[in-house]
Amino acid sequence: MHNSNKNVIKLYQYLKQIYPEFQSEKLKMELMYKKIFPEKIYNEKIIRNLIYEFCFNVEKFLSYINYSHSIIVFQKHLLQELSARKLDRLVKENLRSADELLSTQKIKDEDYYNIKVFLEETRLLNEMKDVPMGKSLVLSNIRKEYVKSASNYFLLVILRTYFEKKNSDEQIKSDVEIGFAEYLLKFLDDKIENYKDETVIYLLYKYLKLKEDTDTNEFYNLKNLTISNKEKLSASYFKDFILELYNYCKTQERKGNKIFGYESFELIKYMRDNNLLLENDGIILEHNYTNTVATAIRLKEIDWALDFIKNFKDKLPEKIRENTYCYNMAAVSYITSSMLNNDERLVYLDNALNFLAKVKTSDFYSMTRVNNLQLFIFYEKNDFDPMFNLIDAYRHFLHSNKLIPDALKNRYSCFINFMSRLINIKSGSKNASIEKLKLDVMKAETEYKKWLISRIEEIEKI
Template structure:
């Protein structure tokens, strides 16, 4: 607020005295912009004491103040963009033909770029703009000597374009897995073909290589593509900033989760290690808080590995690192999952009644956990009613991606059949029960997308033991 006031009071930026008084008054109200202080009538009286209220004039002052605020925010952002400031300064030197200062700043800019470790989109954008500026300098001087600025500009343009296309393509694949809908990406096929045929030409652009591997991992899922993408990323992790590094780890996590859901349990331990490494490095934090969905996924992974003691310590130890808005809900839901693994089913029901279901992920996860709890408590009528209502919920919710819809649908469908079989065991002939169990196992094995597959298989084994 102080810097905005300083900008508004500077005659370089603004000379309108009444607007300056408005900004000055607002700065005295900061940070508590109460109705008593900031109602239109209160502001008018502070600026023009004793004068008749003129809403039209006040509206004009508000408009001027808003423009000053917009300019201030843009300048604050520019202060953080050293590459942009240098390019604009070079442009001014060139247009004013201050060649000595221009050449010095150009050398400094190139030296700065050479020292940058990151190879993200912003780096290639800066590299492209700097090469374009060098090319302008060459054209202006019309020097008859070899100059590589145009070639470097083309190379930077290639790297920038390929990286941005691949980053968007990877993110589109992620969104297809979460939400239904189609995404168009013209020229992507040409980008992939170029990298398929000329991968060696982009060895100096390691981030392009990493996103290319990520795209292959997502579009043609296989252990080979996963391992190759992870190896490339780990070899070049230093070229990514913290936010992008965390995003890429999330891509690998989602891949592991998808394979686990397809009954490839070997990915569980690797997923767990990925989470723990990121926890140690603070990569799962946003705005100073642990992201609640990382919190949930870590708990789910640890429980499936049987790490109950570690999970209890994690849930309690990291609760305070969740954002205040999410902490209570995330804590209750994940504690309910732990209590389910410990067999404290009454506590599960108590905790789930205190979870808010405004988010789709909590809604789905809580219903699946509630269904499993009903099964363990042999509340088969309640389970059947829950399955019926959940089926209607899936039909109504059109935003849910087909893969997730199928995974939950088959979990509830097969669990209901297992519950019906278990409920009839005491009075149904054993041979008939074995026939039903055999068919149920066949159907489970033939169904590709089933969430909580391991839990279902365990319940079927217990039924077989009881026969």
């Protein structure tokens, strides 16, 4: 839409949500004015004011819908107004009502404690007007509840922020620091069992510790604990924790723990069956779509993967839909080729390259995935010249990209270095040792360790 008026653009965005077939060129102020006032001369000031008022009222209405969904939030705002008007008796009555409502809440997260802190503060200020010093125990108990609620709210905010930062750092390089969170975790190390009834705090702590825990049994404990406490977690917390279990499986599988490949697939199926792969607006992110397919095809669950690709394609954002679809079809074609004889195998490898040729992207995650898959395909086809060219370009890409997390960049760099050595050996170089390469791969933190070792062992058998 070629219109610089921000209110007209905003109006179009609202209309487009309800009427997808709506054409932006029809949203011209002159046309709208003529429709509303067919017999009047066009007045730009009037139509601008109407558009502004319309957008303003739509936004107020949307805010009210969200606000009215929570009775306890409504009660909080009512108490604020009653307190401001010094209607103390009504404040006490509504505090009791709010307490009753809050006591029915099973999910004790930031929202819960935010309101709990407000209620205790309001109660304290209200009681201080009436309670004499001789009965200060009442005030002391209220203060105790206030401090406990405020502390829990503080813990939740810091732990949640740190949890999100740790996950973000694994995906994209960041210089954001939350150093205080480390001290908080150390504080909780000796006291976490005191928070066992605070499900969200307890699980946030446990998931943060899982990132550094070498005992894989903790994964199973957390999986059972999370699923059994689903009703005590908000939808976003539950989804984040299940995704964290899945990411843990991927890390363990990369380290060579094969059983976690099956665990990750079971989690993927659980997420699909419980709509955890979708965002609130019903779309699936490219990352989740591709990870789901990759998890399935690693276990040769080809039919399941194809069914998923087909059924979830339309749930991808439109801008990346074809790119994501083509990449994943290429991945399935490549894996399928490994299950066939030579002639059929080459057909599927060529199909994979054809799909990859349609992928146009500048996102570094997509770029690395495409590069890695091309290297696999060229290797299987014994096309070594394009492999060397791709490896050179890939090295430059990794070196120049500042967004890739260092740990991920190191794993990819290791992979292409090992791939280069592998090609030299396969093409007959006498200066390369297959035994040394295998030993180096087994010791290294590299992507596709399992793939590299399997190709090395193929050469050893020759």
